[in-house]
Each structure stands twice: as structure tokens, then as C-alpha cells.
Amino acid sequence: MNNPVTTLIRVPALxxxxxxxxxxTAPTASAQGTSGTLPGRDVPARTLPVPATVSPQMQKxxxxxxxPNWRTVPQSPDEWRASVATAAAxxxxxxxxxxxxxxxxxxxxxxxxxxAFMLTPAVIPPQNRNRLLIHVHGGCFVSGPGExxxxxxxxxxxxxxxxxxxxxxxxxxDHPFPAALDDVMTIWKAAQKMAPAKNMAxxxxxxxxxxxxxxxxxxxxxxxxxPAAIAPGTPMSDLTGAGDSFQTNALIDNVLISYGxxxxxxxxxxxxxxxxxxxxxxxxxxxxxxxxxxILNTGTRDLLLSNTVRVxxxxxxxxxxxxxxxxxxxxxxxxxxxxxxxxxxxxFEEIARFFDRHLGK
Amino acid sequence: MNNPVTTLIRVPALxxxxxxxxxxTAPTASAQGTSGTLPGRDVPARTLPVPATVSPQMQKxxxxxxxPNWRTVPQSPDEWRASVATAAAxxxxxxxxxxxxxxxxxxxxxxxxxxAFMLTPAVIPPQNRNRLLIHVHGGCFVSGPGExxxxxxxxxxxxxxxxxxxxxxxxxxDHPFPAALDDVMTIWKAAQKMAPAKNMAxxxxxxxxxxxxxxxxxxxxxxxxxPAAIAPGTPMSDLTGAGDSFQTNALIDNVLISYGxxxxxxxxxxxxxxxxxxxxxxxxxxxxxxxxxxILNTGTRDLLLSNTVRVxxxxxxxxxxxxxxxxxxxxxxxxxxxxxxxxxxxxFEEIARFFDRHLGK
Numbered sequence: 001m002n003n004p005v006t007t008l009i010r011v012p013a014l015x016x017x018x019x020x021x022x023x024x025t026a027p028t029a030s031a032q033g034t035s036g037t038l039p040g041r042d043v044p045a046r047t048l049p050v051p052a053t054v055s056p057q058m059q060k061x062x063x064x065x066x067x068p069n070w071r072t073v074p075q076s077p078d079e080w081r082a083s084v085a086t087a088a089a090x091x092x093x094x095x096x097x098x099x100x101x102x103x104x105x106x107x108x109x110x111x112x113x114x115x116a117f118m119l120t121p122a123v124i125p126p127q128n129r130n131r132l133l134i135h136v137h138g139g140c141f142v143s144g145p146g147e148x149x150x151x152x153x154x155x156x157x158x159x160x161x162x163x164x165x166x167x168x169x170x171x172x173x174d175h176p177f178p179a180a181l182d183d184v185m186t187i188w189k190a191a192q193k194m195a196p197a198k199n200m201a202x203x204x205x206x207x208x209x210x211x212x213x214x215x216x217x218x219x220x221x222x223x224x225x226x227p228a229a230i231a232p233g234t235p236m237s238d239l240t241g242a243g244d245s246f247q248t249n250a251l252i253d254n255v256l257i258s259y260g261x262x263x264x265x266x267x268x269x270x271x272x273x274x275x276x277x278x279x280x281x282x283x284x285x286x287x288x289x290x291x292x293x294x295i296l297n298t299g300t301r302d303l304l305l306s307n308t309v310r311v312x313x314x315x316x317x318x319x320x321x322x323x324x325x326x327x328x329x330x331x332x333x334x335x336x337x338x339x340x341x342x343x344x345x346x347x348f349e350e351i352a353r354f355f356d357r358h359l360g361k
Numbered sequence: 362m363n364n365p366v367t368t369l370i371r372v373p374a375l376x377x378x379x380x381x382x383x384x385x386t387a388p389t390a391s392a393q394g395t396s397g398t399l400p401g402r403d404v405p406a407r408t409l410p411v412p413a414t415v416s417p418q419m420q421k422x423x424x425x426x427x428x429p430n431w432r433t434v435p436q437s438p439d440e441w442r443a444s445v446a447t448a449a450a451x452x453x454x455x456x457x458x459x460x461x462x463x464x465x466x467x468x469x470x471x472x473x474x475x476x477a478f479m480l481t482p483a484v485i486p487p488q489n490r491n492r493l494l495i496h497v498h499g500g501c502f503v504s505g506p507g508e509x510x511x512x513x514x515x516x517x518x519x520x521x522x523x524x525x526x527x528x529x530x531x532x533x534x535d536h537p538f539p540a541a542l543d544d545v546m547t548i549w550k551a552a553q554k555m556a557p558a559k560n561m562a563x564x565x566x567x568x569x570x571x572x573x574x575x576x577x578x579x580x581x582x583x584x585x586x587x588p589a590a591i592a593p594g595t596p597m598s599d600l601t602g603a604g605d606s607f608q609t610n611a612l613i614d615n616v617l618i619s620y621g622x623x624x625x626x627x628x629x630x631x632x633x634x635x636x637x638x639x640x641x642x643x644x645x646x647x648x649x650x651x652x653x654x655x656i657l658n659t660g661t662r663d664l665l666l667s668n669t670v671r672v673x674x675x676x677x678x679x680x681x682x683x684x685x686x687x688x689x690x691x692x693x694x695x696x697x698x699x700x701x702x703x704x705x706x707x708x709f710e711e712i713a714r715f716f717d718r719h720l721g722k
Binding site for chain 1: 394395396399400401402403404405406407408409410411412413414415420421423424426427603604605606608609610611612613615661662666667670671673674677678684685686687688689690707711
């Protein structure tokens with residue numbers, strides 16, 4: 001069996017990505033998904049002001065400058081582990097105050113060998129008492145371990161009034177594909193004993209959005225029951241670099257910044273040499289016929305704007321009920337950066353209403 | 362009574378816009394709708410390749426270069442009349458072939474003093490026999506007179522299988538606000554004799570999208586029946602320059618190009634000195650409670666991406682059924698530029714399905 005850590009240095013895609021990250025000067029890292037023959041559009045340098053068409057909290061999030069060190073990524077598995085742990089420790093510090101404010105309780109648990117957290121709001125409205133949401137956290141398939149991955153699940157529980165089971169799936173550098181997906185599937189199978197599938201939905205953003213789509217593809221393949229609805233937010237639905245907003249929103253999105261940056265290096269660690277066009281890695285290439293009703297969120301400055309709307313169109317072409325919400329001025333996942341922003345409450349309440357329409361009771 | 366032609370030179374907004382158009386070097390013309398205190402985002406110059414994630418026809422539309430003369434606009438009412446007439450004559454030349462291909466017949470008519478065209482498809486499916494759509498054309502409130510304004514209506518009739526009545530409303534420089542809206546309302550009132558309101562929808566893009574929203578606000582004010590559904594495409598919902606994509610998609614959108622360019626000069630001629638925040642001019646500021654189900658279309662490169670998604674959010678906040686569709690790589694109104702593009706058929710069929718769900722028979 002390959003040791004995934006030593007395997008990493010043999011992955012050409014990763015080497016290319018690291019080269020791009022080190023050497024990049026202009027945000028045109030993507031060689032995928034662009035027409036090679038037609039002339040491109042020259043856009044001059046400019047300064048984009050912060051829009052006043054969003055809340056003061058969101059203005060602050062939008063104004064956050066891009067780190068001058070965004071091209072620097074850890075260079076070894078150990079450096080990755082240290083970097084992920086530092087970020088996780090910082091994220092965890094903010095969670096107790098949010099749980100208090102949203103009146104959400106957290107319980108760690110292990111289900112069929114997979115770690116998870118149950119987020120339970122103080123008040124569960126009657127229609128949600130027999131419902132359960134499964135949450136798949138983001139973090140580019142490498143970040144957000146343990147409690148640090150529960151922020152979005154906490155907001156969903158608090159604003160939506162649902163019990164939310166957040167999967168603490170295994171991640172690279174120690175556990176590349178398909179460990180994360182396997183763990184999500186294990187939890188999905190175990191959850192069938194907690195609630196009927198028709199009363200359950202799956203929610204997740206970024207890598208968690210990609211995994212939410214991939215888990216439905218996998219459940220279809222394995223003839224498992226499907227959730228009654230899903231809410232993939234700004235999904236990493238195409239790891240190949242295709243999608244026009246990888247170009248148009250490069251260096252405008254202050255979270256993902258540019259294709260080939262840290263997030264894609266992490267995604268390549270997860271893919272571990274597997275063809276990035278595999279629908280279980282890049283679900284935009286999957287067959288979405290028979291998918292459950294889907295609510296998608298993205299923002300006008302999101303590097304994954306295109307890959308969210310491409311999923312939306314694929315779902316609609318397959319005849320699936322699919323609602324798209326695009327948030328003014330927001331970069332990647334803006335709506336779950338600050339639970340005090342009205343945009344956070346509004347978005348999770350919108351998701352909750354969608355689930356209420358499509359879930360059994 | 363003021364002569365609208367001589368009134369024009371007294372309009373400060375127009376003077377400011379013309380100054381901006383002549384002097385502009387960077388696409389930051391908007392003084393509206395941005396935070397004055399928070400730091401903006403510096404984005405370097407770059408060349409955006411044409412995405413391969415769209416059809417070959419759409420790639421060609423996206424690759425169309427921005428005219429080097431885009432800052433030049435007509436300088437007098439006579440120059441405007443000549444410019445509009447030239448563009449209209451060119452547009453009309455392409456229409457017979459499209460009508461043939463889509464099997465749509467055109468009939469000019471005058472209804473209660475307002476000029477209009479009825480577009481009738483060769484085959485009207487049974488569920489659409491007692492339905493009628495009203496179409497309000499685009500052209501920044503100044504362009505698209507006569508038959509030249511019927512292109513979108515022809516696609517809606519042909520791809521959707523509906524009878525479509527396209528309003529040839531009066532326009533500046535001879536007829537500023539509220540002439541266009543008055544003409545739309547006259548047709549709406551007259552249409553009540555052709556079909557019940559519950560069997561009718563209103564469709565229009567760009568200025569026509571703004572007018573579609575304004576006509577619902579006006580019908581609410583005047584206690585008239587409302588249409589059963591509306592389809593404002595990339596609506597000019599905010600003439601003040603607010604909306605983040607006026608900044609982010611400036612010089613990326615090859616149709617509208619930048620706030621303060623030709624389209625906004627035309628809009629200022631229409632506004633004729635009236636406060637641009639008036640909801641009948643900028644319907645994003647209107648009260649959307651009680652609006653009919655609404656389907657919105659825009660594109661990831663659309664200068665009006667923000668002002669489409671802001672309308673979507675306002676509708677949802679008001680509890681209105683509102684579906685948003687954002688099209689990969691498309692600038693302003695990409696889906697109605699070429700009826701042979703699969704994106705055109707797909708979009709009009711999506712609108713038709715939405716109408717089928719919400720219109721009486």
C-alpha cells in the first residue's frame with residue numbers, strides 16, 4: 001500500500017500547482033477550460049471600492065486585504081499538519097461565543113468509527129423534531145479538523161432550528177481520497193437509523209459542497225437512499241481549473257484568491273494523483289439525474305461563482321428542482337464568515353425554508 | 362410644458378455622465394453605492410481568456426472585443442436619433458431569418474394609441490392557447506424602436522410556444538419618463554380584454570427588465586390586476602450606479618462596458634432630471650411585497666449581475682417566489698444575442714417552464 005505522504009511528491013498535478021503558486025504573477029494559472037484560439041479580454045489595473053449595498057459587517061469582510069504571503073504554502077506534510085493545526089486552534093476559540101449567542105449545544109461522538117459532532121439548538125420547532133441534517137465542512141479537503149469544522153453547522157442549527165450532525169472526516173496529508181467521501185458515506189448509512197432519508201438533508205460549503213454533491217453521486221451508484229434535499233454552498237465542483245470566474249474573480253475573491261493557490265494545492269493532495277475530472281472529485285462532470293432538490297449559494301465576487309452556476313445549470317438540465325442564490329459583493333462563502341451579519345441569518349433561514357418545503361416530517 | 366429635447370441640457374446627471382464618459386480612464390465612474398472609508402481591492406491588469414465551458418456560439422459572443430470608441434456618445438438629440446436609427450436598421454435585417462427559423466409570424470398593430478407587434482408561433486401548445494405574454498424590449502430606454510425591438514419577443518414566442526405582444530413604447534430624446542411606462546401600462550390595461558391577468562406574464566430584459574419591474578410597482582399603486590408571473594432579464598434596476606458588479610465586471614462585460622458609458626447616458630435622458638432613486642426608475646428601491654412569481658436571468662460577466670441578484674434578494678425578503686439563473690461567462694443579456702446558441706433555447710425554455718407552473722390556462 002502506498003504511503004500517501006511519500007506518494008505526494010510523485011503527483012504531477014501537485015507539482016504543477018506548486019510551481020504555479022510559487023511563480024505566479026498574474027492570475028491566469030488555469031490552462032483548463034479556456035478557448036485556446038479566441039482573443040481574450042484585456043482588463044486594466046484598478047481598485048475596486050467596497051460596496052455600500054451590503055451590511056456593515058459584510059463590508060468589513062469584503063474589505064479584508066489579501067495577504068501578501070498568499071503565494072506561500074507549506075512545503076511538506078509536517079508543515080501542512082502544523083499549519084492546519086494552528087488555523088484550527090484559532091478558529092475553535094471563536095466557537096463558544098457563537099454557540100452561546102445562537103443557543104446551540106455541541107456533543108462530540110464517534111459513529112461506526114467516524115468522528116462527528118452533533119449540534120443541537122435549544123429550541124427545535126415541531127416540524128423539525130423528526131428531521132436531521134448532515135453537515136460536511138469545508139477547508140479545501142485538508143483544513144477544518146475536529147471542532148474547528150463546525151462553524152457552518154452551528155449557524156445552520158441555530159438559525160434553522162435543526163439538529164445537525166457534522167462529519168469530522170479524515171483528511172490529507174494522512175488520508176487522501178477516498179477517505180473523506182468514505183467517512184461521509186459511513187455517516188450517511190448510519191444516519192438511516194436516526195431518521196428516515198426523506199426527513200434528512202445534507203449541507204456543506206466549499207470542499208464540503210463538493211463532497212455533498214459527490215456523496216449523492218456515490219449514493220446513486222451504491223443504490224442507497226438519497227437525502228430529501230441538499231444545500232451545497234459555493235461547491236468545489238471542478239478541481240481542473242475550468243470555470244470562467246477562476247479568471248474573472250481572481251484576486252478579487254479575498255478568500256480563495258486565485259486558481260492554483262493554497263486551496264488547489266490542498267485539493268491536489270486530496271486527489272492524490274487521481275484524474276481531477278473524476279465526478280467523485282469534480283462533481284460538475286457527474287450525471288445529476290435523480291438528484292434531490294438542491295439549494296446553491298455563492299457570491300458575485302466568489303472565485304467559484306462559475307462552478308456554482310454550472311452545477312445549477314446541470315441540475316436544471318437534468319430536471320432537478322434547483323434554487324440558486326447569489327449574494328451581493330460576497331467572495332467565497334461570505335455568508336458564514338460572521339454570524340452577526342444579517343446576510344448570515346438570511347442565508348441560513350433561506351436554506352431552512354427550502355428544507356422545510358422538501359423534507360418529510 | 363417643457364420640451365424634452367431642450368430640457369436635456371439642463372439635466373445635471375446627464376452632464377456628469379457625459380463628463381465621466383469623455384474623461385474616463387479607469388472603470389470607477391460610480392460615486393454611488395460604495396463605502397467611502399474602507400480600503401478597496403487593488404487588482405492588477407490581466408487578460409481574461411474566453412472560457413471553454415460555454416457553447417462555441419457563446420464563446421464567439423464573449424470574444425467580441427470592446428469597441429475602442431466605446432467612450433464616444435452622440436452629443437445632441439439629432440445625433441442620438443441618427444445613431445438609434447442606424448442601429449435599428451442593422452438589427453432589423455437579421456430578424457426575418459430568425460422568424461423563419463423559429464416559425465414565428467409578426468404583425469404590427471396599434472392598441473389604444475400605443476404601437477406594438479404581435480409575435481405568433483406556428484404551433485401553440487394546448488396549455489398556452491389562452492395565455493398571452495407582454496414583452497418590453499431593452500435598449501437603455503432609447504434604442505430598439507419599431508421592429509428592431511422584437512428580437513427577444515421572437516425567441517420567447519418561438520422557443521416557448523406563446524403569443525407575445527411586444528410594446529413599441531415611446532422613447533427619448535423625444536419622449537422621456539414616464540412615456541415608456543405609460544405606454545406599457547396602456548398595453549397592460551388593454552390586454553385585460555385579450556386574456557385574464559392570471560393567464561398573462563410580462564417579460565423584458567435590460568431597460569425592458571427595469572420597466573417590467575416598474576410596471577408591477579405601478580400596477581400595485583394603481584390597484585390594477587398583476588400579471589401571473591414576470592421574467593425580468595438582467596434588469597436596469599438601479600440607475601444610480603450602486604451595485605458591486607458595476608465595479609467588478611467593468612471592462613469585462615463587452616455590452617454595457619462600464620457604468621457611465623452610453624447606456625447610462627441614455628438612461629439619464631429617460632430620467633430627464635427625476636431622482637434616479639425613484640422606484641419607477643430604479644425598481645430595486647421599490648416595495649416588492651405582493652409581486653408575482655419572478656424568474657431572473659443574468660450572467661457571470663454581466664455589469665448588472667449585482668443589480669439582478671439584489672432584486673432577487675429583495676423579492677425573497679418580501680416572500681415572493683423568485684428563481685435566479687446566472688449563465689456561465691455571459692455578459693449583459695448573452696442568452697438573447699444568438700438564437701442558434703444552445704444557451705438561448707435553454708434559457709427561453711426555462712422561462713417557459715416557469716410560466717407554465719405559474720400561469721392559469
